[in-house]
Amino acid sequence: MDWINFPAFAGITFISWLSGVSLVNFSARKKSLETTGTVLVIAGIAVLTLFVVMLWINLERPPLRTLGETRLWYSLFLPFVGVITYYRWRYKWFLGYALALASLFLMINYLNPETYSKTLMPALQSPWFVPHVIVYIFSYALLAASSLVAVKGLYQLYSRELNLKVLRLADNLVYVGFSFLTLGLLFGALWAKEAWGHYWTWDPKETWAFLTWLCYLGYMHFRHFQPRKMKAPLWALSVAFIVLLICWFGINYLPSAANSVHVYGD
Amino acid sequence: MVLELIFLGLIFEVLTGGRGAPLLKWPVNIMVGVGLPLLLLILYYRFKNRPIIKWLSSVPAAISAISFFALVVLLLGFIPQDDTSVNRYLRLLGLTHMKNSWLMMISGLYFLVTLGFVALRRATPFSRKNLGFLLNHAGLWITIAAGYLGAGDLMRLNLTLLEPHGGMNQTVSQAVNKRTGETYTLPFSVRLEDFNIEHYNPKLAILDGRTGKLLFEDDKSMPLIEEELKATLLNWDIEVLEYEPEAFRADDRYVHGDSMGNAPAAYVKAMNGISGEVREGWISSGSFRVMYQHMPLDNHRFLVMTNPEPEKYSSDIVIEDGEVELPLTLEVNKPFKYRGWKLYQLSYDERMGKWSRVSVIEAVRDPWLPVVYTGIFLLLAGALYLFWIGQDIKE
Numbered sequence: 020m021d022w023i024n025f026p027a028f029a030g031i032t033f034i035s036w037l038s039g040v041s042l043v044n045f046s047a048r049k050k051s052l053e054t055t056g057t058v059l060v061i062a063g064i065a066v067l068t069l070f071v072v073m074l075w076i077n078l079e080r081p082p083l084r085t086l087g088e089t090r091l092w093y094s095l096f097l098p099f100v101g102v103i104t105y106y107r108w109r110y111k112w113f114l115g116y117a118l119a120l121a122s123l124f125l126m127i128n129y130l131n132p133e134t135y136s137k138t139l140m141p142a143l144q145s146p147w148f149v150p151h152v153i154v155y156i157f158s159y160a161l162l163a164a165s166s167l168v169a170v171k172g173l174y175q176l177y178s179r180e181l182n183l184k185v186l187r188l189a190d191n192l193v194y195v196g197f198s199f200l201t202l203g204l205l206f207g208a209l210w211a212k213e214a215w216g217h218y219w220t221w222d223p224k225e226t227w228a229f230l231t232w233l234c235y236l237g238y239m240h241f242r243h244f245q246p247r248k249m250k251a252p253l254w255a256l257s258v259a260f261i262v263l264l265i266c267w268f269g270i271n272y273l274p275s276a277a278n279s280v281h282v283y284g285d
Numbered sequence: 286m287v288l289e290l291i292f293l294g295l296i297f298e299v300l301t302g303g304r305g306a307p308l309l310k311w312p313v314n315i316m317v318g319v320g321l322p323l324l325l326l327i328l329y330y331r332f333k334n335r336p337i338i339k340w341l342s343s344v345p346a347a348i349s350a351i352s353f354f355a356l357v358v359l360l361l362g363f364i365p366q367d368d369t370s371v372n373r374y375l376r377l378l379g380l381t382h383m384k385n386s387w388l389m390m391i392s393g394l395y396f397l398v399t400l401g402f403v404a405l406r407r408a409t410p411f412s413r414k415n416l417g418f419l420l421n422h423a424g425l426w427i428t429i430a431a432g433y434l435g436a437g438d439l440m441r442l443n444l445t446l447l448e449p450h451g452g453m454n455q456t457v458s459q460a461v462n463k464r465t466g467e468t469y470t471l472p473f474s475v476r477l478e479d480f481n482i483e484h485y486n487p488k489l490a491i492l493d494g495r496t497g498k499l500l501f502e503d504d505k506s507m508p509l510i511e512e513e514l515k516a517t518l519l520n521w522d523i524e525v526l527e528y529e530p531e532a533f534r535a536d537d538r539y540v541h542g543d544s545m546g547n548a549p550a551a552y553v554k555a556m557n558g559i560s561g562e563v564r565e566g567w568i569s570s571g572s573f574r575v576m577y578q579h580m581p582l583d584n585h586r587f588l589v590m591t592n593p594e595p596e597k598y599s600s601d602i603v604i605e606d607g608e609v610e611l612p613l614t615l616e617v618n619k620p621f622k623y624r625g626w627k628l629y630q631l632s633y634d635e636r637m638g639k640w641s642r643v644s645v646i647e648a649v650r651d652p653w654l655p656v657v658y659t660g661i662f663l664l665l666a667g668a669l670y671l672f673w674i675g676q677d678i679k680e
Contacts, residue, residue: 141618198668198672208661214617221366243344274365
């Protein structure tokens with residue numbers, strides 16, 4: 020099982036997500052339709068999980084090295100966050116957005132296929148590799164979700180129908196996402212000490228990861244300081260996500276990052 | 286407040302000629318490390334009702350400190366660092382060496398002052414409700430302070446070891462600081478018994494002769510070469526008929542050999558799926574001894590074998606310390622700790638590849654590491670706490 024079979028798996032996943040979300044959103048309060056929709060969404064996630072598992076076995080290494088591989092995990096975790104959020108707070112729109120974003124990432128991988136290189140450089144062969152990347156991707160999925168909420172909030176703000184609940188949801192996602200972000204950063208530091216001799220070297224990826232961390236830290240403190248202000252935190256959340264994206268993808272194009280130990284794969 | 290501090294940082298930098306803030310070393314750093322928390326403690330208890338202390342331990346102060354620090358890190362993230370070709374005015378302002386610039390030092394100090402005061406405010410009187418808050422804030426304080434103060438005592442040295450040769454076995458205790466070029470004598474010495482390296486098989490790829498770049502199409506696949514491999518690259522169906530990991534060239538073919546410097550070689554057959562053209566021939570990644578060989582597919586495209594990538598490498602070494610002889614193996618990701626030093630497998634002679642007789646070991650001494658780790662573990666605990674709080678807010 021490798022990337023050649025990706026279009027088939029991604030296609031099945033996308034179709035089950037699309038039909039699932041349509042059923043959930045147009046169920047017109049019919050419980051059975053809603054349940055069928057949810058099951059379809061979960062089935063889509065299961066198909067994608069199967070692909071990741073088979074890819075892992077086929078590559079004989081964790082598929083976490085290249086950007087395309089991290090996008091794949093992202094497409095897996097984001098719907099997961101979407102389903103949990105939907106299950107917990109009944110936000111139908113949110114499930115739709117999460118699945119749309121995940122589908123976008125599947126699409127990027129489809130248009131921009133990857134190597135199925137089996138090689139893994141010695142420094143990456145570490146027990147820290149899997150927890151470090153998984154925790155990060157999970158955090159990115161949560162923080163992306165918080166930014167979706169923020170964009171929705173901004174839309175509501177300008178059409179003057181904003182309710183504070185939206186920011187509460189964003190806060191929940193940021194708190195959980197930030198705790199995972201912290202774990203990812205610290206796991207990375209502990210791993211770096213074992214692999215590269217020092218826990219922090221201001222490698223460009225480290226610099227940007229720290230910057231991302233500071234942005235969300237700033238957001239949380241601002242929310243604490245002025246819980247009634249809406250506009251600034253909503254914008255801040257949207258901007259923080261841009262920093263996160265630079266850290267994740269943009270780093271490969273920055274002149275200041277030419278010698279990063281984190282630029283591999285692509 | 287922040288604007289004044291930025292200004293102050295830039296002025297200091299210019300006054301010192303753009304050489305950055307001094308790196309604090311033993312015993313100054315330990316004095317600051319003990320003195321700063323004490324000073325914060327005394328200031329807080331003596332003057333906690335003064336407006337300035339009240340402000341410094343407030344949320345807006347925290348936000349300003351986070352923003353200031355973020356700004357400095359943002360500059361660090363955008364401006365190429367330690368690059369001599371960069372504008373000299375940027376250098377004079379410290380923007381090309383942010384890591385040890387005055388701006389970094391002042392923003393860090395401001396961060397620590399506000400963080401310290403706010404932690405003290407929440408810590409007294411202590412209540413269990415504030416546990417998560419304290420784990421996060423004290424953990425961050427300790428991590429950043431110890432990381433900054435410890436940088437001056439950090440030693441990262443390279444030891445270049447040679448495999449035994451002709452009855453000679455070199456014992457090395459001289460190590461070089463790769464940043465400054467200075468030599469340092471370790472309190473023990475090391476000798477190399479054996480350097481081991483394993484490679485992945487080389488990969489199959491198509492090279493565009495006009496651009497010198499590897500070409501990919503739909504699946505961007507670069508399969509590892511092995512006997513009987515069948516793969517499709519671009520429009521070519523490729524079959525590996527013979528694969529020899531250690532070969533040298535004899536006339537127009539490659540044959541197995543046991544001598545040093547032999548390279549992997551493969552006999553391949555390629556058929557164009559559209560035109561039906563067939564090409565056959567040898568390819569080899571080459572080595573310092575064997576010529577590189579590609580197979581032309583058309584005017585400008587060539588089938589090539591990439592250089593094998595290392596899968597793992599390790600050194601069997603012996604530490605000699607007075608009467609003690611300690612044999613051990615160093616591998617990437619598996620360092621060894623000895624008398625306050627941590628030894629790492631760093632590199633080898635890449636040109637010689639698997640015949641490298643050289644192994645470079647890194648010796649690292651970081652006396653502040655336990656303090657940094659204390660901070661990191663508090664932060665890890667704090668992050669888990671935050672995770673639970675995040676759960677609670679849902680209710």
